[in-house]
Amino acid sequence: MKSYFNSIPNCPKLLSNIFMKDDPEEAVLPEIYFNFLSNIGCQLEIVDETLERSDLSVLETYKQMKLLSSKIQQRRKDNFFGIKAKVLINGLSMPLQKKVTEDLNSFYSNMLQYLQKRYDVTDDNSYASLAAFSLQERIEFKVFEKAIEVFQLSENVCxxxxxxxxxxxxDYLCNGVNRYGNYVANWxxxxxxxxxYDVPNISKVVGFLFSIPGSNAFVE
Known part of the structure; x- marks a missing residue:
């Protein structure tokens, strides 16, 4: 990276101060941070693409946000910043390794704070109780009750x-579906x-849930 900026004629002073340090350890720091951002950025892009799908169901939104939060927490716990960044960090002196690790974990903490401020990823989220509608686990009557309560469907559902x-x-609903298949296809x-004529009320609840957009991203 240093050689690239060295090759730029009249490199701007700001970039020169960042990328053209004489100290070998300081010179490698930008590369560590860029590799880290590239690694975590790929994970964010995957979630972003999922949340921007036009066929996204509200049942998937909570699952994706919860999964993202869990992954970030696990990365922070494991001090995982991507293998390229890890190799470069291991080449630093111990004091600098500690500082960089703290910096990157602080970045994870800020991500979690930002996420939790804008989306409830706890089990208190109303949508957390609706995960069973994905049919990846046994669905119970209480799940339908919760959906009817949350969305105030009692006037339209017997x-x-x-x-x-x-x-x-x-029995068919619990045993006759593909647990690893598409939940819409399963329904x-x-x-x-x-x-x-046997399941009009089940159809009303499920149809209502699937009619709720999982995100407004594709509308905007």
């Missing part, structure tokens, strides 16, 4: 009939496999 319908067709398979 809870008694929903309970009876779920009891009658629970479509379920609704096409049971009599429509």
């Amino acid at each position: 809870i008694d009939d929903l309970y009876e319908a779920l009891s009658s067709h629970r 479509l398979t379920y609704f096409s496999s049971v009599p429509e």
Whole structure:
């Protein structure tokens, strides 16, 4: 990196002061930070692309944000900054290794603070209780109750009939879906496999959930 900026005629003084240090250890610091940003940036880009999908469901939003928060916390705990940055950090003196590690972990802490300020990734988030609608785990009646409560659907859904319908067709819903498949496809398979007149209330709840955009990013 230093050689690149050395090759620039009349390199701006600000860049020269950053990238053209004479001290070998100080000279490598920008490369460490750039490699770190490149590594964490790739992870953020993956989440960003997922959240900007036009078919994103609200069921996925909480899952993605929770996963991002967990990954950042784990990286901070493990002092993981990407292998390229790690190799360069290991070549520094111990005092400088400690300082750089603290700097990068501070960056992780700021990321978490920013994320938690703008999105509730705790189990208190109403959407946390709706994860079972992804059908990756056994879905219980209480999950439907929670959805009806959160979105105030009681006037349009007969809870008694929903309970009876779920009891009658629970075995297929719990055992007849692909746990690792697309949850929308799983629900479509379920609704096409049971009599429509048996599950109108289940259909109302699921249809309402899937109609909620997971993000406004693609609209903007």
